[in-house]
Amino acid sequence: MAKILVVDDDTDILSVMEILLTMKGFEVQVTSKGENTFPKIESFKPDLILLDVLISGHDGRVICKKLKSDKETSHIPVIMFSAHPGAAASIAEYGANDFIAKPFDVNNLMKKVNAQLGLNPA
Amino acid sequence: MGDFGFFNFLLTMIKLLEKQKKLTSRKQNSNFPVEDQFKLVADYAPMPMWISNIYDQTTFFNAAWLQFRGRSFEDEYGKGWMKGIYPDDLDKCVKIYEAAHQKQKRYKVEYRLQRYDGQYRWVLENGIPQFTPDNIFIGFFGSCVEIHEIKEIEHRKDQFIIAASHELKTPLTSLNIYLHLLSGNFKSGSQEKFDNYISGAIGQVNKINGLINHLLDLSRIQSGSLDFECSVFSFGALVKSIVKKMGIIIPSHKIILNGKVSEKIKGDPERISQAIENLLSNAAKYSKDQDKIIVELSEDSKHVKVSVTDFGIGIDSDHLFKIFERFYKIPGKKEETFPGMGIGLYLSQQIAKKHGGKISVESEKDKETKFTLKIPVYKKAVKHK
Numbered sequence: 240m241a242k243i244l245v246v247d248d249d250t251d252i253l254s255v256m257e258i259l260l261t262m263k264g265f266e267v268q269v270t271s272k273g274e275n276t277f278p279k280i281e282s283f284k285p286d287l288i289l290l291d292v293l294i295s296g297h298d299g300r301v302i303c304k305k306l307k308s309d310k311e312t313s314h315i316p317v318i319m320f321s322a323h324p325g326a327a328a329s330i331a332e333y334g335a336n337d338f339i340a341k342p343f344d345v346n347n348l349m350k351k352v353n354a355q356l357g358l359n360p361a
Numbered sequence: 362m363g364d365f366g367f368f369n370f371l372l373t374m375i376k377l378l379e380k381q382k383k384l385t386s387r388k389q390n391s392n393f394p395v396e397d398q399f400k401l402v403a404d405y406a407p408m409p410m411w412i413s414n415i416y417d418q419t420t421f422f423n424a425a426w427l428q429f430r431g432r433s434f435e436d437e438y439g440k441g442w443m444k445g446i447y448p449d450d451l452d453k454c455v456k457i458y459e460a461a462h463q464k465q466k467r468y469k470v471e472y473r474l475q476r477y478d479g480q481y482r483w484v485l486e487n488g489i490p491q492f493t494p495d496n497i498f499i500g501f502f503g504s505c506v507e508i509h510e511i512k513e514i515e516h517r518k519d520q521f522i523i524a525a526s527h528e529l530k531t532p533l534t535s536l537n538i539y540l541h542l543l544s545g546n547f548k549s550g551s552q553e554k555f556d557n558y559i560s561g562a563i564g565q566v567n568k569i570n571g572l573i574n575h576l577l578d579l580s581r582i583q584s585g586s587l588d589f590e591c592s593v594f595s596f597g598a599l600v601k602s603i604v605k606k607m608g609i610i611i612p613s614h615k616i617i618l619n620g621k622v623s624e625k626i627k628g629d630p631e632r633i634s635q636a637i638e639n640l641l642s643n644a645a646k647y648s649k650d651q652d653k654i655i656v657e658l659s660e661d662s663k664h665v666k667v668s669v670t671d672f673g674i675g676i677d678s679d680h681l682f683k684i685f686e687r688f689y690k691i692p693g694k695k696e697e698t699f700p701g702m703g704i705g706l707y708l709s710q711q712i713a714k715k716h717g718g719k720i721s722v723e724s725e726k727d728k729e730t731k732f733t734l735k736i737p738v739y740k741k742a743v744k745h746k
Contacts, residue, residue: 248649248700249531251568255538255561262542272649293698295649296674322530324523342534345541 241356244285245269246276246302247320248295256289263349273297277305280312287355292321292330300333307334316355399502406504409484411442412491414500417462426505431477447473447481458488465490465498471508483512517688517703524690524702528572531700536565572702579687579704582711589629589715593739596665597622597658599630603637604656611645613652620658622665624738628716633736636709636720640669640732643706646699647730648673660738664718668733676724684722685710709734 243265245256253269260267268283270276273294280288288306292299299319306312319330322341330338337351353359396412400421403410409426413419418439427434430445446454450472461468468488473481484505491499539562546555581587604618626633644654648671655670676684680691690696690703706720713720717737724730 249535251532251535251561251565252538255535255542259538259542262545274650293700295646295699296695298694298698322527322534324526341530342537345538 240264240266241286241358242266242268242283243287243289243352244276244279244283245289246273246279246294246299247271247289247291248273248293249291252291259345260352263352265352271295273299273302276302277312280306280315285315287352288315288317289352290317290319290335292319292323292326300330300335303330303335304333318351318355408507409505411503412500413503415462415498417458417500420500429476429505430474445475447475449473461488461490461501465492471512474505482507482509484508514688517690520690521688521703524700525572525576528700528702529569532565532568532572536562536569539565575702575704575708578708582708587632587711587715589632591627591629593625593627594630596624596626596633596667596736599634600637600656600658600667603634603641607638607641611641611654614645614648615653616641616656617653618656618658622658622660624660624665626665626716626736627739628736632712633716633734636712636734637667637669639705639709640720640734643732644669644671644673644730646701647671662738664735664737666733666735668731670729670731672729675726675728675730676722677726681722681724685720 243260245253245260245267247253247256247269248271250271253271257267257269268279268285270279271294273296276288276290279285290299290303294302299321303317303319306315306317316336317334318337318339319326319333319335320339320341320343321327327338327340336355339348339351400412400423403421403423404425406423407425409429410423411419411426412421419437419442420439422430422434422437422442426442427437430437430442432442432445435441443451443454454470454472457468457470467490470486470488471483472486474484476482485508486503486505488501488503491502493499539558543555543558543562546558578587600622601618604616608616641654641656648654651672653672655668657668657670659666659668674695676691677693680689683689684691685706687707688703689707690701710720713734713736718735720732720734722730722732
């Protein structure tokens, strides 16, 4: 079972994403605090990270860059997401594997998740 | 007379001087050249002004220009003044100047110009081509009007639209997922799951409704049509009920209530709750790494007070007095990662003022932040015998 870590400061989104991804057959952990990203990665060892761009006090793009420049974590695919207009254009240089704008179509999100994990859609 | 009024006055002066120039050129008897007369007038103008020649070299700056720039005429002469243009605006300015010179046509350009204190200020520059009586192009006359405040408001409004769309899209994201889950649950799902998804979806709809109401309140308070349903009530009891309610909404923080008040106030309890709830939401939002918020009640003979203290990121003193302004969001790498539309404190302060009260703030960057709402106590009118 593939493991997904979701990082977003909106706890409502985290709750519903946890339900959705669990229902889709993934093992899921979530955090609303940017500073918890690295400890969570170390303990949970996710196969994919869904990372918000603005995380109340932390810039998701900076977290992504740090992840991608660390040998231990650089292999983990990162899909960034944001409701901020123009966020897509600003993430390119931070090394994210993909981006999806909020509010997203769930089927589209699942396509991107499966593509990063090399899975065939259910 | 405002800056624009003065600008029109100067244009009229120039036209008059040009007429005079034609006359004096015919008579050839002027002992005080028209350009010197213009320079004399320009030196009294409150706005920065200049004259350039056909080689686009600036050969005159009025007193207001030199004062604004805090540099000498020699420093500014020719193209020296262009060192004051904000680097990002330079290319745009050069292109406009070159085109205007080539076509010998009027132009307008907005750019940031460095002031005597090092600050870059937005200015609107008007350039008008000048010709001899024989219609030979001799350069440009120009003036600058400072539009910094207007540009700042424009920028804040743009940022507000971005922030508002971000705020509205966030609950829409959750709502969308709940609807997706519900559509899947119709076929094979339990009643409990169904109820959970429905309640989740309704929660997000309420969130969107709350945001829209905030936007409407902003518009209503601007037009003076925000409704207040006033009654006399216990301030202490109201604050206690808010603390209880917000304790459920903000489970991440323990809200500690200290002190008490016995005086009543007259006002709209819904609106006062809105202001206090906003202070509590902000306290939680900007102290994500902390787990407590202190609410303190106090009173004197004239006022009741409630203060909300958090132990979060704090507010730099440069921004303390701006945070109650409409659309103001504290700039900064860390600050800009927090959600919000930049209207909550503005609305709260307006609500306080409508009740004859005020919200004040004490904070420093990376230190605790304390907001205090002060409302006058209700005094029964004393009937004289």
